[in-house]
Amino acid sequence: MTAPAAAPSTATATTFAAALNTAMSDAMEHDDSVVVFGEDVGTLGGVFRITDGLTKRFGPERCFDTPLAESGIAGTAVGMAINGLKPVIEMQFDAFAYPALEQIFSHIAKMANRTRGRVRLPIVIRIPYGGGVGGVEHHCDSSEAYYAHTAGLKVFTPATVADAYLMLREAIDTQDPVVFFEPKKLYWSKDAADLSALRLQYEDxxxxxxxxxxxxxxxxxxxxxxxxxYGPSVPTALKAADLAAEDGVSVEVLDLRSIVPFDDAALMRTVEKTGRAVVVAEAQGFASVSSEIVARIQERCFHSLASPVLRVTGFDVPYPAPKLEEHHLPTVDRILDALDELQWED
Known part of the structure; x- marks a missing residue:
């Protein structure tokens, strides 16, 4: 199976970025304890303009810039959350977040357990992640496995405009810390989601x-x-499914949406239904979220499998330079090749 050149998109509705911006704005309007801060999120509106207009609307006390110190951003969020605020912090790029890991792993993830639930930290850590934008070193990474492995954190990653809005609203209202991964390459994607309708759906x-x-x-x-x-690989998987259908292969696409907590029931239903599975993710394959998914399929659905579970992932190398990105990331053709490798004789 070989993928033809992609047709230009005809979507003209709401962008993924606008849905995130509206979610924060609505949350701040609804709850005075919600504050947004990070590097360049105030006057500039963030490097991707996701926080554009929030400072103008809510003032610099509720949406403000910080020094270039991710550990300080996360540590400040801890103090604010202990004192009754709901911080929504932005790590400007995925690999920029690593200096904050000590605060996230040692304090944000553990505070509720350490205090037997008496101190909760309703912090949202927004992280633009993944490839597809031609970013240089430290500007494109898929770091979800670090956070998913850390007990005490929830990990969300939306793939649609509607989920960008609904899941960010839910993350902000959650009493536990949420690492909210935003696929950078989807920021400018569009669909027909009605933000007014989504607002009513959420609030009702x-x-x-x-x-x-x-x-x-x-x-x-x-x-x-x-x-x-999940996340940035969902549109790629859907394109591959469309093309596979032309060759008579009926493909089901499951978007996990939430890595932690994990929907084992949905995973079992789809694999037991089809008997074959391919896991697709941008992150490197070794010791990854995709590894965990394969393990769960093997443990829970072994007797339903007609073929070994396959994976299409990034390669086990540091994230490459922009000119090599297209070879590193899962593509439609790589997914179709994986489908060809499955055992199709019953």
């Missing part, structure tokens, strides 16, 4: 929840094989 839902935590979603139904993926 019971307790202001929409069930994003630990709730995967089928993005395309199929019967022959399951593509299990």
């Amino acid at each position: 839902s019971q307790g202001g929840r929409v069930g994003a935590q630990g709730a995967a979603q089928i993005r395309r139904s199929g019967t022959d094989v399951s593509l299990i993926t």
Whole structure:
């Protein structure tokens, strides 16, 4: 199977970036304890303009710039959360967040357990992540496994405009720390999501929840094989599924949405239905989220499998220079090749 050149998008509606911006604005309007801060998020509106206009609307006390010190940003969030605020902090790029790991791993993730639940830290750590934008070193990385491995953190990663809004609202309202991974290459993607309708959907839902935590979603139904993926790889998996259908292969695409907590039930349903699975993720394959997904499939669905579980991931090398990015990331052709490798004789 070989993918033809992609057709230009005809989407003209809401962008992923606008959905995130609106989610923060609505949360700040709804709850005075929500504050947004990070490097260049105030006057500039962030390097990707995700926080554009928040300082003008809510003032510099609630949306403000910080020094270039990620550990200080995370540590400040801890103090604010202990004292009743709900910080939403931005790590400007995925690999920029590493100086903050000590604060995140030692304090943010452990505070509730350390205090037997008496001190909760409702902090959202927004991290633009992944490739597809031609970023240089330290500006493109897929670091989700570090956070998913750290007990005490929730890890969300939306792949649609609607989820960008709904899941960020839910993350901000969650009483536990959430690492919110935003696929950089999807910031300018568009679909027909109506932000006004999403706002009503969220605010009218019971307790202001929409069930994003630990709730995967089928993005395309199929019967022959399951593509299990999340975040930036979801659109790629859907394109591969469309092309596979032209060759008579019915592909189901499962978008995990929430890495922690994890939707084991949805994973089991799709694999037991199709009997074949390919896991797709941009991060390196070794000791990764994709490794955990394969292990769960083997443990829970072994007797339903008609073929070994395969993976299409980034290679086990440091993230490459922009000119090599297209060879490193999972592509439609690499996914189609994986589908060809499955055992199709029953």
